[in-house]
Amino acid sequence: MAEEHHPDHAPLELENFLPYRLSILSNAVSQAIADDYQRRFDLSMTEWRVMAVLARFEGLSAREVAERTLMDKVAVSRALAKLVETGWVTRATHDGDKRRSVLGLSEAGWAIHEVVAPMAREHERNLLSRLDEEERTWLVRILDKLQAMEPK
Known part of the structure; x- marks a missing residue:
């Protein structure tokens, strides 16, 4: 007689597992955008995200x-080291406290941002154009709801 297996112990069907699907989608979308700015500016995905946040x-x-x-x-520390070295990010001390750095985009960093940000927005528009208005509204609601979840 075959042993009965609890569903939680069955092989994970990754193609139907939400975290996996979100990760795959995120990677595909991010990489499509990254291909452009990596080629043009030798800028990694992590470096661009740091620049966008700053x-x-x-x-x-x-x-x-x-x-x-x-x-x-x-990864953030490595990205920042390269961005400071290339002159795209500035690092200063916070009110004379040498233990705390304050980061910002340099003039050269802003120039890159002004090229890459519109490229990213265009990729986003192309992706969202696959959804109708109601689907876009629901997508935002669902993402907001999932992001508001407290991690356990």
Whole structure:
């Protein structure tokens, strides 16, 4: 007689597993946008995300950038090191406190942002054009609801 298996112990059907599907979709969408700016500016996805966050919220610390993006602190630190080295991000001290850096886009960083941000918006428009208005409204509602969930 075959053993009965609890459904939680069956192989995970990744193609139907929501976190996996969201991750695959996110990676595909992000990579489609990233291909353009990587080719043009030798800018990684992590570096662009850091720049985008600093464009939106200037004066953050590296820790705050990592918190806002939910990216690994080491990856953010590496991205920031390259962005500072290339001159696209500035690093200053916060009110003379050498323990806290304040980050922002440099003039050169803003110039790159002004090229990449419209490219990202165009990719977003193309993606959302596959949905009708009601579907777009529901997508935003669903994403907002899922993002508001407290992690366990």
